[in-house]
Amino acid sequence: MTKPSTHTEYAPRNAKVNGAYYTPDAVARSLVSWAVRDETETMLDPSCGDGRFLMGHVKSVGVEQDPASAAVAKARAPGALIHEGDFFQWAVHTEARYDCAAGNPPFIRYQIFKGEVRKRALELCNQLGANFSGLASSWAPFLVAAGSLLKSGGRMAFVVPAEIGHAPYAAPLLEWLTGRFARVQIVAVREKLFPTLSEDCWLLYAEGQGGQTDHIEMTVLDRFKACNAPPRPDLRISMADWRGIWNRRLRPFLMAGRHRELYRASIEAEGTRRLSETASVGIGYVSGANSFFHLRRSDVAAWGIPRALLQPAIRNGRALPASVLTKADVTRLEQEDAPIFLLRLTRGMKLPAGVRRYLDSAAAQEAKTAYKCRMRDPWYAVPDVKTPDYFLTYMSGRQIGLVRNEAKATCPNTLHCVSFRDASGATDLHAARRTPFFQLSCEIEGHPLGGGMLKLEPREAGRIALPSAGTLSRLDAELAGEAVTELQRWRHYTADQRRLRA
Numbered sequence: 265m266t267k268p269s270t271h272t273e274y275a276p277r278n279a280k281v282n283g284a285y286y287t288p289d290a291v292a293r294s295l296v297s298w299a300v301r302d303e304t305e306t307m308l309d310p311s312c313g314d315g316r317f318l319m320g321h322v323k324s325v326g327v328e329q330d331p332a333s334a335a336v337a338k339a340r341a342p343g344a345l346i347h348e349g350d351f352f353q354w355a356v357h358t359e360a361r362y363d364c365a366a367g368n369p370p371f372i373r374y375q376i377f378k379g380e381v382r383k384r385a386l387e388l389c390n391q392l393g394a395n396f397s398g399l400a401s402s403w404a405p406f407l408v409a410a411g412s413l414l415k416s417g418g419r420m421a422f423v424v425p426a427e428i429g430h431a432p433y434a435a436p437l438l439e440w441l442t443g444r445f446a447r448v449q450i451v452a453v454r455e456k457l458f459p460t461l462s463e464d465c466w467l468l469y470a471e472g473q474g475g476q477t478d479h480i481e482m483t484v485l486d487r488f489k490a491c492n493a494p495p496r497p498d499l500r501i502s503m504a505d506w507r508g509i510w511n512r513r514l515r516p517f518l519m520a521g522r523h524r525e526l527y528r529a530s531i532e533a534e535g536t537r538r539l540s541e542t543a544s545v546g547i548g549y550v551s552g553a554n555s556f557f558h559l560r561r562s563d564v565a566a567w568g569i570p571r572a573l574l575q576p577a578i579r580n581g582r583a584l585p586a587s588v589l590t591k592a593d594v595t596r597l598e599q600e601d602a603p604i605f606l607l608r609l610t611r612g613m614k615l616p617a618g619v620r621r622y623l624d625s626a627a628a629q630e631a632k633t634a635y636k637c638r639m640r641d642p643w644y645a646v647p648d649v650k651t652p653d654y655f656l657t658y659m660s661g662r663q664i665g666l667v668r669n670e671a672k673a674t675c676p677n678t679l680h681c682v683s684f685r686d687a688s689g690a691t692d693l694h695a696a697r698r699t700p701f702f703q704l705s706c707e708i709e710g711h712p713l714g715g716g717m718l719k720l721e722p723r724e725a726g727r728i729a730l731p732s733a734g735t736l737s738r739l740d741a742e743l744a745g746e747a748v749t750e751l752q753r754w755r756h757y758t759a760d761q762r763r764l765r766a
Contacts, residue, residue, distance in 0.1 A: 286313050287368040287423055290490040291457060291467075295366045295421035296320035297492040298469065305363035310351045310410040315340035317367050325362070327351040352384040355409045362414055368423040369406035371463065385409070394440040400433035401425070408440055411473065418473040421494075423457065426464035426754075429514040430711040438480065438512075442503060446472025448480050449494050450514060454754055455487040462714030464756070469494045478503050482517055511727065516708050518754055523747035526740060527708060530701065533735040540726030542689025543682050547658065547722060548675035549648045551606075552636025554579065556627050557646060558603040568618030569607070575649070576673040577606035581657040581665050584679075587698075588668045589655070606674060611645050649674050652681035653690060656725055659717045661757050664706040666697045680725050692730040699736060700744035705729045707751040716757030 300307055300321045309317045312326025315337030324344040328334040334348045347354055385405040389396055394408045403425060411420055428434045428450065441448045451467040458465060467488075481497035489495075499517055509528055510516050516524055530536060539545055551557040558577060559569065576594045578584060583602070585593055597604045609619065622628060623644055637643040651672050657665035658680055666682075675681060684690045696702045709727040710720040720728075731739070 287316060288457065289316060291423060291488065292316045292366075292368075293320060294490050294492065295423070295467070298494060299364040299366040299419050299421045301364075301419075306360075308362040308365040308410060308413060309367035310355075310365065310406050311367055311369050312337050312344075312346060313368070315344065315346075318344040318346070320366075325360070327354050350381055350384070351406065352381065352388055352409060355413060356384070356388055358413070360413070361418075363418055365410045365414060365418070365420040366422065367410075369403040369410075371401060371403050371425050392440070393443070394436050396433050396436050400436075401427070401431075404433055404437045407437060407468070411441070411444065411470065414473040416474040417471075419469075419471040421470075422468045423465050424468045426452070426466050426712070428466060428468065429518075432512075435512040438506075438514075441468075441470055442477050442480065444473060444476065445470040446475030446477055448477060449483065449497060450480060451483045451485060451494055452514075452518060452754075453485050453488045456756070457488055464712070464714070464754070467494070480506065480514070482514060484518055511709075513708075515711070515751075515754075519747050519750050522743065523704075523750065526743050526747065527704065527729075530731050530735055530739060531729055533731060535732030536735060537689070537692065537730050538726060539682070539689075539693070539728040539730060542686055542692070542730070543653075543684045545656070545680055545682050545722055545725045546650075547677040548650060548679055548681050549606075549646050550636055550677050551646050552634045552640070553631035554676060555603075556631035557607050559605045559607060560601045560603050561598050561605075562601050563603075564605060567622045568616075569622060570616055570618070573608055573616075573619065574605040575608050575651075576604055576671055578655060578673050578675045578679065579603065580678045581655075581660065584655060584657075584665055584667045586667070589671045589673060591671050594671045594673060606646070606649065607644075608646065608649060609642075609644050611642055650681045650683065652683045654682040654693070656680035656682050656720065659713065659719050660706075661717060662752060664703055664710075664718065664720070666693070666702070668694075680720065680722065682725075689730070692732065695733050695736060696730050699739070700741050700748055701731065701736065701739055702728070703748045704744050704751075707748055712755045716755040718755060 296317055305323065307321045307324045309324065309326040312318050312328045313333050315326065318324040318326045318337060318341035322343045324341060326337060326344055326346045328337060328346060328348060329350055331348060334346055338346055386396055389405045389408045392408055392412050396404060407422060414420065429452065447470065449469040453466055456464060480501045480503070482499040482501055483495045483497050485495065501514070501517060506512055509531060558579060559574065564574065578589065583597065594604060631637055632643045640647070651674055652669055655667045655669055655675055656679065658678055705728045706720060707718065709724045710718045711724065713719050
């Protein structure tokens with residue numbers, strides 16, 4: 265029903281802040297053509313932007329907070345009714361109910377999605393039975409609120425961030441959808457729907473409002489093709505499986521079934537442990553002013569700072585060797601005059617003359633105004649400095665770094681500190697870390713970022729699986745490697761990024 269647009273592309277002011285990156289016409293047409301079954305039906309777009317979903321159906325209602333965007337939408341879809349303002353405030357008060365909904369909700373991260381709008385959104389969702397955490401981005405509450413405004417039997421079709429496949433706040437959304445719709449389908453699209461953005465996007469279809477289902481249907485596509493109905497599902501994912509072995513994530517279903525079975529069998533094998541069962545895993549210290557607290561050998565000599573008050577510190581994964589950080593590595597970095605030394609001072613200690621001079625310097629006067637420094641007493645005592653057994657990279661490209669710390673160095677919060685509670689855990693990690701299975705576990709338990717990086721939050725790093733030596737010896741390494749390659753295809757990590765990180 266949607267006609268090709270003859271309008272020029274409109275980019276609103278503060279597009280990034282508003283989450284307003286408009287949908288390609290072919291995608292909008294496909295979603296609207298499935299959602300609308302009859303010309304007499306009413307369609308809702310909760311964040312209508314420039315109106316490209318509304319122009320596909322005459323009996324449409326849109327809500328848009330940006331006045332300039334709303335003006336373009338009114339010109340594009342003159343037959344539609346468009347409300348200007350906050351969707352959540354409007355949703356609370358409207359008595360209208362709709363046959364279907366379609367659109368592209370704004371993707372605004374929690375750091376910007378805040379204040380009264382956020383408060384209204386989360387309160388409304390809580391009343392509707394979807395309990396989002398404080399870290400939820402805007403699009404998930406938009407879908408819950410829009411779904412609640414549908415008539416019995418209603419349908420909705422939306423563009424959604426690929427975060428629906430792994431973000432913790434996506435889990436309450438999927439629980440809510442399967443508890444209120446008879447059918448829920450996710451279409452994962454590997455090739456970017458928005459080529460100029462780092463964000464990957466998928467599609468969500470739900471129908472039969474008022475029903476419920478015990479599974480999610482999923483289709484995995486290399487690229488989007490315009491269609492009047494969602495593509496045939498490849499998978500029926502039971503909610504029990506999704507909640508259990510896959511930790512309420514859909515991303516593992518991007519792999520072939522044989523890859524998932526290999527991982528499942530390894531996880532369930534006798535002797536397999538999660539990293540958090542045998543080690544503490546957490547980020548390193550937060551200095552508040554890295555350039556001040558990390559000193560070069562030339563700085564140490566110039567200020568006359570005693571070596572006893574310095575500890576070797578690895579500031580990022582690029583400074584790590586492939587396997588083991590030795591004292592020789594630290595010596596090499598020192599000779600290169602890299603900022604390798606953390607200034608370690610404690611409250612109440614007697615400060616040598618050289619340190620006092622450094623703390624009175626212009627650099628110190630600037631550093632002490634930084635937020636973290638202002639919150640400390642004294643400001644120059646960096647807390648939570650650890651000397652871990654291993655360093656684990658927080659964000660990685662193709663290879664997740666895990667390096668044994670023989671040099672007794674420390675690290676800031678750009679790396680994870682892994683410290684074992686028992687020797688057997690260290691033995692299991694040492695056996696697993698150079699196998700394809702270790703990389704696979706990191707891919708499954710971590711999550712992709714825009715730009716192709718893989719991020720491991722502390723809780724995700726804690727879920728890395730450590731099979732026993734016997735299980736590892738029986739694993740099909742080639743199959744595990746295939747699984748890693750398949751998941752990495754979905755991360756769009758480029759040759760340019762590899763060169764930048766080299």
